Amino acid sequence: MTTTVLPRVNYLNHEHGVASWLLTKDHKRIGILYLIVVAVAFFLGAIFAAGVRMELTTPQGDLVSADTYNKLFTAHGVMMVFFVLIPVVPAILGNFAMPLMIGAKDVAFPKLNLLSWYVFVIGFLFTIAALIFGGVDTGWTFYTPYSSTASNSNVMLTGLGVFIAGFSSILTGLNFMVTIHRMRAPGMTWFRLPLFVWAIYATALVQVLGTPVVAITVLMMALERALGFGIFDPRLGGDPVLFQHLFWFYSHPAVYIMILPPMGAISEVIACFSRKNVFGYSFVAFSSLAIAVFGFLVWAHHLFVAGISPYSAMVFSFLSFAVAIPSAVKTFNWTATLYQGAIWWRAPMMWVFGFIGLFLIGGLTGLFLASLGLDVHLHDTYFVVAHFHYIMVGGAIMGFLAGLHFWWPKMTGRMYSDGAATLSALLVFVGFNLTFGPQFILGYLGMPRRYHVYPDEYQVLNVLSSAGTSILGVGYTLTAVYLIYSLFRGERAGANPWLATGLEWNNTDSPPLPHNFSDLPVVSEGAYEYSKRGMKVA
Amino acid sequence: MPNGAAAHADHHGHHAHHPALQHHFESLEQQHEASTLGMWVFLVTEVMFFGGLLMAYLLYRVWYPGAWAEASLALDIVLGGINTAVLIASSFTMAMAVRAAQTGRHQHTVRWLILTMALGLTFLVIKYFEYAHKFELREVPGPDFEWHGQFPYQAQIFFSLYFGLTGLHALHMIIGVTLLAVITWMAAKGRFTPEWYTPVEMSGLYWHFVDIVWIFLFPLLYLVDRAHGVAQVGV
Numbered sequence: 005m006t007t008t009v010l011p012r013v014n015y016l017n018h019e020h021g022v023a024s025w026l027l028t029k030d031h032k033r034i035g036i037l038y039l040i041v042v043a044v045a046f047f048l049g050a051i052f053a054a055g056v057r058m059e060l061t062t063p064q065g066d067l068v069s070a071d072t073y074n075k076l077f078t079a080h081g082v083m084m085v086f087f088v089l090i091p092v093v094p095a096i097l098g099n100f101a102m103p104l105m106i107g108a109k110d111v112a113f114p115k116l117n118l119l120s121w122y123v124f125v126i127g128f129l130f131t132i133a134a135l136i137f138g139g140v141d142t143g144w145t146f147y148t149p150y151s152s153t154a155s156n157s158n159v160m161l162t163g164l165g166v167f168i169a170g171f172s173s174i175l176t177g178l179n180f181m182v183t184i185h186r187m188r189a190p191g192m193t194w195f196r197l198p199l200f201v202w203a204i205y206a207t208a209l210v211q212v213l214g215t216p217v218v219a220i221t222v223l224m225m226a227l228e229r230a231l232g233f234g235i236f237d238p239r240l241g242g243d244p245v246l247f248q249h250l251f252w253f254y255s256h257p258a259v260y261i262m263i264l265p266p267m268g269a270i271s272e273v274i275a276c277f278s279r280k281n282v283f284g285y286s287f288v289a290f291s292s293l294a295i296a297v298f299g300f301l302v303w304a305h306h307l308f309v310a311g312i313s314p315y316s317a318m319v320f321s322f323l324s325f326a327v328a329i330p331s332a333v334k335t336f337n338w339t340a341t342l343y344q345g346a347i348w349w350r351a352p353m354m355w356v357f358g359f360i361g362l363f364l365i366g367g368l369t370g371l372f373l374a375s376l377g378l379d380v381h382l383h384d385t386y387f388v389v390a391h392f393h394y395i396m397v398g399g400a401i402m403g404f405l406a407g408l409h410f411w412w413p414k415m416t417g418r419m420y421s422d423g424a425a426t427l428s429a430l431l432v433f434v435g436f437n438l439t440f441g442p443q444f445i446l447g448y449l450g451m452p453r454r455y456h457v458y459p460d461e462y463q464v465l466n467v468l469s470s471a472g473t474s475i476l477g478v479g480y481t482l483t484a485v486y487l488i489y490s491l492f493r494g495e496r497a498g499a500n501p502w503l504a505t506g507l508e509w510n511n512t513d514s515p516p517l518p519h520n521f522s523d524l525p526v527v528s529e530g531a532y533e534y535s536k537r538g539m540k541v542a
Numbered sequence: 543m544p545n546g547a548a549a550h551a552d553h554h555g556h557h558a559h560h561p562a563l564q565h566h567f568e569s570l571e572q573q574h575e576a577s578t579l580g581m582w583v584f585l586v587t588e589v590m591f592f593g594g595l596l597m598a599y600l601l602y603r604v605w606y607p608g609a610w611a612e613a614s615l616a617l618d619i620v621l622g623g624i625n626t627a628v629l630i631a632s633s634f635t636m637a638m639a640v641r642a643a644q645t646g647r648h649q650h651t652v653r654w655l656i657l658t659m660a661l662g663l664t665f666l667v668i669k670y671f672e673y674a675h676k677f678e679l680r681e682v683p684g685p686d687f688e689w690h691g692q693f694p695y696q697a698q699i700f701f702s703l704y705f706g707l708t709g710l711h712a713l714h715m716i717i718g719v720t721l722l723a724v725i726t727w728m729a730a731k732g733r734f735t736p737e738w739y740t741p742v743e744m745s746g747l748y749w750h751f752v753d754i755v756w757i758f759l760f761p762l763l764y765l766v767d768r769a770h771g772v773a774q775v776g777v
């Protein structure tokens with residue numbers, strides 16, 4: 005097979021050279037730029053996780069010192085939360101697909117979009133520098149006094165990295181919000197928008213309203229650390245719990261920055277591979293907004309044992325339960341979409357099935373933690389670790405991979421091996437459950453998080469968990485291998501390999517044209533008119 | 543809805559485009575609407591940014607009313623008051639600059655903008671003297687902080703928030719003056735027309751926002767229990 009050159013002018017081949025990428029204002033290329041940086045961050049974060057799991061195969065602290073262990077899990081958390089989970093779907097898939105899906109030539113502010121990427125990279129480099137100069141040991145949450153008086157590691161540099169990267173997220177959210185309001189093609193009404201766009205919109209709300217608060221909080225923490233102002237220091241009249249309130253005011257809603265966009269991608273894939281309209285379109289659309297709004301009212305469920313009043317704890321417990329409603333609306337509606345659908349067993353759908361199962365477990369165990377009495381027992385144990393990994397990795401990363409496998413032919417113009425992709429979805433699913441399933445039990449039995457030694461009776465479950473990690477690692481590596489291979493040897497995709505609805509599939513080539521469409525699309529139907537396309541697919 | 547979009551589906555329209563129209567917009571109107579919405583969303587993020595500090599302010603003011611009254615009295619109400627007047631005046635001159643740009647009077651636009659910048663710089667100079675005085679008195683939080691009142695720790699928190707809030711505000715003023723310098727230069731070059739003066743209007747929105755922040759900060763920081771405090775001190 006010869007290395008074929010894609011014949012038509014597209015966004016990948018109309019300009020060449022590094023400068024044409026580093027100075028691009030094209031949303032599609034910027035999406036690819038994010039993909040590269042996020043992939044590096046994911047790789048680093050995974051290495052740190054491997055370090056943590058290796059240490060925990062034995063009860064003794066025999067591989068690394070306690071200090072190094074602290075730095076390992078902090079590096080893992082900081083890298084994965086701020087440089088993978090926050091940008092992974094909005095900045096990669098949102099950038100690439102959203103303007104195409106609404107029929108726009110670009111986002112509203114293309115230069116600002118490129119600036120966001122540079123801001124992100126600068127924040128990333130500061131964080132990398134902090135790791136090179138010896139790491140940071142506060143945990144990704146930067147709680148005072150761990151971050152103010154009790155640490156002599158690179159808190160400032162890491163804080164600066166996170167602070168800077170936050171502005172990238174704010175600017176992306178702003179840009180997308182304006183784009184969705186002002187750049188839709190003629191006929192693209194709000195209720196014809198693909199659900200991915202609704203999800204991106206809801207996410208943008210959280211990015212815009214929440215991220216500035218964590219930025220100022222990290223700034224206050226840095227000033228406290230440098231100058232000893234006393235704002236968070238009880239010896240000087242300050243209140244460390246205030247830091248936790250401000251931090252979680254962003255960081256709980258940030259969970260929805262991580263999970264809403266993958267949920268949007270899931271809706272796209274599930275409709276396409278069930279050959280059906282998404283059941284209860286408007287419910288799914290509004291549940292995204294409801295999650296974004298409720299998400300701002302539940303932050304103190306992280307503070308149940310931090311000494312907040314029982315009455316406020318009751319209110320926050322109740323509201324945390326309330327978030328389960330819109331989340332359940334989504335899950336039920338996806339299931340109802342599958343019901344009597346003509347299910348097409350292709351790779352993107354495998355990741356969707358993984359997502360639904362894992363998100364369900366992650367979501368339901370969240371209710372355990374939202375219960376006041378149970379949280380006293382489970383707080384800061386491995387149960388919490390397992391819960392949020394089911395949401396963040398089982399949900400967000402699985403959802404991202406579903407979306408990536410769905411749009412990959414559009415992004416690159418190439419098909420990957422469906423068999424290899426199915427196998428890797430299966431490996432990740434099995435590896436993931438083996439890694440984090442035992443952690444629920446460990447947490448229930450009382451193993452605290454963030455300790456590098458533990459009593460002997462926890463060893464069996466810890467070994468299982470570490471073994472699962474290696475399967476997970478194989479699964480992700482396989483994904484990287486066949487996707488990269490497809491860039492060079494993959495079959496040509498054609499404009500619409502999935503026979504999907506949507507402007508990105510029907511109104512432009514794969515890869516898309518430099519300015520997206522040769523003629524401005526005019527929309528005259530809803531997002532998922534699969535019934536008009538027939539059920540039979542190749 | 544993108545208003546202009548329906549007007550001509552063919553993006554290689556047959557009429558000449560305005561030089562300021564970017565390729566991905568269908569019309570100047572759409573471009574203007576996008577900028578305006580973007581600016582408002584940006585200002586919302588700014589509100590949240592100040593919001594974190596104001597939350598801390600609220601908590602400690604409720605906890606430490608005595609310290610707040612005591613520390614607030616140490617701020618110079620005359621300089622603060624003058625600055626408030628200066629900023630209100632600058633909001634007026636800024637509004638006049640936008641009006642002049644809208645009606646296509648370049649000379650007036652430039653003059654009003656220069657006046658606005660002058661008022662902004664006046665504010666910053668006065669603020670500089672206020673800060674310098676605080677440094678002299680060692681009323682700046684940190685290792686050298688000195689306080690002879692009843693509540694030294696709590697007063698330090700007050701001054702942390704005072705410097706945090708006013709410092710952040712002053713930073714916004716510096717950015718604002720810089721922004722206006724660029725806009726003035728563009729106005730002098732005759733870049734703006736009644737059809738397109740979006741940058742003037744957006745800078746105006748930003749400038750008014752920064753003014754309004756000060757309108758909140760002045761009473762929150764300078765006027766805590768002032769009437770009561772004056773009676774107590776017996777001035």
Ligand SMILES: [Cu+2]
Nearest residue numbers: 256303305306
């Ligand atoms: Cu939470």
